[in-house]
Amino acid sequence: MEETKKRWISIYVENEIGVLARVSGLFSGKSYNIDSLSVGVTEDPTVSRMTIAVISDNKTFEQIKKQLNRSVEVIKVLDFTDIPIHMKELMFVKVNSCTEKDKAEAFRVAQVYGVTIEDYNKNTILFQCVQSEEKNKKFLKLLSDIFGYRLEVVRGGTVAIEAVSYSDR
Secondary structure (H helix, E strand, O other): OOOOEEEEEEEEEEOOOOHHHHHHHHHHHOOOOEEEEEEEEOOOOOEEEEEEEEEEOHHHHHHHHHHHHHOOOEEEEEEOOOOOEEEEEEEEEEEOOOOHHHHHHHHHHHHHHOOEEEEEOOOOEEEEEEEOHHHHHHHHHHHHHHHHHHEEEEEEEEEEEEOOOHHHO
16 A cells, blocks of 8 residues: 655646635545645735645645646646645643743743744743644643643645755755
């Protein structure tokens, strides 16, 4: 059986009503699960860019790319799976029911992990993490080990772009 792994594609699409629904419908209609999805307008207001992660084998991934390329609204499909890219995921983590000792530990952890404390009050701290998905997972695991069940997590989809420097290739 062929190995499944996480694969990344970036899709330029027409910035029109219903395009996101049609693209995501293409995935669900074929029983492909989207692991991560991020969409935003590009420098051209008529074009949006989607960054999509799926876990699949080579054959399924090739089918996905072919189906996307056949879609009328899709302008360009880029396979980011095996090329050098820069990738970041936005994650917010709220820690509830904090003591003064918890807050001191949270500020130390934020400094070590290079994340920011976006907001806090007497009992709650809000971390903002803009890192790779893997670094965010590790940070979240640490927070879970320290603060346990008091966490509330919100994760945005990952965005990615091709690396530009020769040394990254």
